[in-house]
Amino acid sequence: MVITYLIVSVAIVISLFLLRDKRLVYSLLGLFLVWQGWFTTQACLHFGTTDAVYFTYDSLGILLLVTLSIIAVPAALHSYIYIENHYEPPRSRSIYIGSLVLLIMAISAGYLSNHIAVTWIFTEITTLSASALIYHHRNKLALEGTWKYVFICAISITFIFIGILFLSLSLQHAGSDDLSFSNLLAKSKELNPVWLQMAFLFIFTGFTAKLGLVPMFTAGIDAKDTAPAPAGALMASVLMNLGFVGIFRFYIVIANTPLLHWAKLVVGIAAFLSLFVATVYMLKVKNVKRMFAYSGIEHMGIVMLGVAAGGIGYYAAILHIVLHAFVKSSLFFQYNQLYRVFQNKSITHIGNYFKYNPTGAMVLLLGFISSAAMPPSGLFVSEFLIFKSLFDAKQIFVLIAVLLLLTMIIWSFGKNIFKVLFVPAEGFDDSRVARTSPWESLSQFLLLATAVYLGLNPPPIFVQLIKESLILLPQ
């Protein structure tokens, strides 16, 4: 089934690249969404089975796949609005839609793969498609962003490959050459620890480019800034989750070896540094899109702190990435309407948004409340659980430092968002402000509401899926 899915999707991508007719392109995009939905349903129905040797419909994969398929619908919708508002030439429209489809396909397959080399291959494909999306505007800034993204991702992909080589060296001590996660887990007691440590360092560093963690986070920031916002929404949510899947699946292996404590230390240091870096940048950032991107770094830092703390932190980490995907993508979807009003990215030139588009301003306000993890938001629950796990792990000083950093982030984020919402921008001529239909904000409200619902009143199947994806971790 995966093979059929991939073949049909690639066929759709190729025909999108070749076709120029507007109606055909959009109907192919619609067709792909239906196809993605069908595949997701089939994947849910075949839960727990292995398909085409290299893909397993396991709980973590299914959970994130459903998240992706939900976010893909508004992403397609907002891409349509974006392109129709920008009077794109047919060629650039085809390439944009084609790359979007390729990105969604590669992320889906990457989630489900049960073999580290296959995950790696699909991560490579996401680099390719994401760089086409970032380069969409074909100007100097887009070129700069794309170049940085491609170069850093190329290096990090090489790092993952080196990690895989070390992993295979480690596996040779166990007398095996099958690099699937299940085999690694079965042989975890016999793996050579030195090579395993090297493998973990390289694979972790490599995947941080996608996850958005220190040291490789810079590429993602520039990418989300220069890519069109609907594509940026995918990069800031589901693509980050792919990085998480890559790290987490390998982390499960290493957690079953005596190296667990060491791995926790590595992950914890990287997570704490990411929070620190995010705070520093959040305090001085003036570009709305980059502010959202840095907020993503902060959240990934919190997620990985949960992983490092262990216990209830594992559960909270997975809950957090799912909820964060909904919240952050809705903020990015709203961004284009904001830009249409002010024609500027800088906070100094944006202000009093409530006057021009009250519905959109509500999205920003609720998005801020969700992203800052204030009580009605679902992220509050997951962040609270992560803090509790840090407390349980007796990391009280880390917890205090994290809370201080988060306070600064919320202060700075709030200051900027309230400036955007209420304080009039100096010298802004509002006689020719474009009208925005309130319906364009509907999808964002739905996504934010989903995050609240899943956080405060999680349906039993959702909890069950999260718990099953943690079953292999030592408790």
Added chain:
Amino acid sequence: MIHVLLIIFIITLFYMAIANRLMTYIKVLALQGVLLFFVVFFQLSKIDPFNLAFILLETIVFKSLAVPIFLSYLLKRNNITREAEPFLPNFVSLVITTSIVVVNILIATVIKDDHLDKIFFVVALSTLFFGLYLIATRRKIITHVMGYMVIENGVFVLSLAIGNEMPLLVNLGIMLDIFASVLILGIFMNKIGDVFKDVDVDQLSNLKDY
């Protein structure tokens, strides 16, 4: 024989550390491709002939012909000046390269492993870190690309060390090589040359937070 080739490979790194001209870098990259060709020929004795022929073809055609020719074409087309313009003097470069190699030898001595030939490990990791060093200390974008090619060669050496047991990984490495080089060189170096004249990293600082 393999050891001699790999030691020559390390010497090329030292040469690259003190080279001034971009054409020298390109020639060294081509030479590394040829060296890798012979390493593959002697090392991968146990894999099936078709795969071996494919890998040999890739090293000679891609690494030592296509990439260098394309790089020198880019140099000419974009009128890039011939100097490499390092941030650090050559002597410091040489010292740092030497220390990279020495540290790797020390690490290799600490890790005792029967499954891995020590020299492969030393050469691969030295090349990797030297490539990163090259990227960090040269001003031009095209030298960053060359640094990346050096890293790729290092990874290739490492994949050869276990190539007899897992030929699949060598093929994956080649896939990475071709994919990343085509993406970086083919698509973006061309475009960057069109948009930015005399390409310098200082020009790539327009994406800011404010």
